[in-house]
Amino acid sequence: MLPILLAILLLISLYVTIIPKSFYAKVFTKNPIIDSIIGAVLGSISTGNPATSYIIGGELLNAGIALFAVVAFVTSWVTVGIIQLPAECYFLGKRFAVARNILSFLFAIVISILVVLTLKIL
């Protein structure tokens, strides 16, 4: 267990060092639907403390990115783990890990739409 944990932590450290926070604002198109998918993809491949996703999400909102995209980004950041996938496959099985992450990715988009629509109704 320990070698896997150390390897994952090392990979995460590398990822966080290489990808700057400013990268996230550059890839959105300002189209709510496409941005929701981009948000979910970015959140899925990102990792780190959820607080970081709130800070980046808040900055994205300030930069004019659609709320759909930001909610999808924040949700997938905490529910989908592409970086952690090797560890999840190793401990819980490949089929389980892949299915769980695909479903969580789709749910991030659905939840973002539901949250924004509910906010509009309220």
Place this chain on the structure above:
Amino acid sequence: MKQTAENVGVYGKKRKCAGLIFLLITLLLYFIIFLFNADVFFLSLRYFVRIFSKIFYIVIIVFVFIFLTNLFLKPKFIVRHLGKESGTKGWIIVIVSGIISMGSIYIWYPLLKELKEKGMKKGLIATFLYNRAVKIPILPLMVYYFGWLLTLLLALYMVIFSVFLGIIMDRIS
């Protein structure tokens, strides 16, 4: 294939080897990065030391949990409370424990693996993992950036969808 003690032993050794190979590949990657960009190497290493020192005590807690699980939680108990017949109680247990669980996700995998092997439903494992996304201590930060209504709605939808996820995972498993 019949699962003998010998087979289990060989499987365990293979898994251990796979973990060591994965770590060696990662270290090799770091070595290559060091050759081409020492700054990235040292920054990554510094970040690694920081997160490792942060989660170290939680890793120990998880190891203690695993030890206690093996000692006291017998498969019969797990099957009754978190197995196929656990019902609503099982969902509530994993939702609450997912929300209050702390530390990085990967330190929980070994414990979940133990529970799975003792009979915990896969759907409940998926629901537990999903609810780890609802982090009460950092919700004030989310309220600061997005407002309390969005924060509340997101948390509520996540809990609801965690159950959907669990049900689907059980169906496809």
